Amino acid sequence: MDHLTRLEEMLASANMDIKNNNYEKAENTLEEIIKIDPNFGKAYNHLGYLYEVKFKEYDKGETLYKMCLEKSPMYPAIYYNYAVLLSTLGKWDELKELLDKALNIPGVTKATIYNEYGIMYEQQGKLDLAIENYRNAGLNTLDQATLDRAKSSIARCKSKKDLF
Incomplete structure (x- = not known):
């Protein structure tokens, strides 16, 4: 199994854990993915989602979303998740900038x-x-x-x- 396939499978496993309310297990898997490959941006998005939605740690969630945008700017899911967080926080200027960018991302x-x-x-x-x-x-x-x-x-x- 190649490197990327393994990471995608680990990500799918973390997603399943999130759906099954196994947040700590999902968090551990996502952090392991980042240790294996710090440039695998999708893991930052999913970890950001956990911190934002499940743990209500908005600052940490925002930091992780920014890391995902930096590592994987073409990943559509980051634009939805980060937009919701910015809206929740009332960060309108940053939100508008993100949405303007999102309209030009294939798959969004x-x-x-x-x-x-x-x-x-x-x-x-x-x-x-x-x-x-x-x-x-x-x-x-x-x-x-x-x-x-x-x-x-x-x-x-x-x-x-x-x-x-």
């Missing part, structure tokens, strides 16, 4: 990125920009659930505009 789902722009602008009270981006999310999907979410997000923003 544009509808998801536009939805993240929409959330960002809605949280800032920029409702017209939010609506525009939710509309783009809807126009860039073939998935009915994503389209329905875009429509309900637009309706929510329009309701908020009525409050002004």
Whole structure:
């Protein structure tokens, strides 16, 4: 088995552990991957996800996401995960920069990125920009659930505009 295949298998094992709530085992596997190959960026993404979502250690999660971006800038998953963290932390300038970059990464789902722009602008009270981006999310999907979410997000923003 070649080096990369072994690392991908270890990553898949860590993912399964995360799904099965075996966070400590997943963390150990991911740290082992990084010891074997410090340039295997996907491991930093998954470890960042653990720290952000499961351990609520946002600073460590952010550091790990940045490492993933540095090591594997073409890995689509990092853009979704890091975007959610930046949104949670209200780091709007960094989030906009990340989303702008994400739109040019092959394999990134544009509808998801536009939805993240929409959330960002809605949280800032920029409702017209939010609506525009939710509309783009809807126009860039073939998935009915994503389209329905875009429509309900637009309706929510329009309701908020009525409050002004």
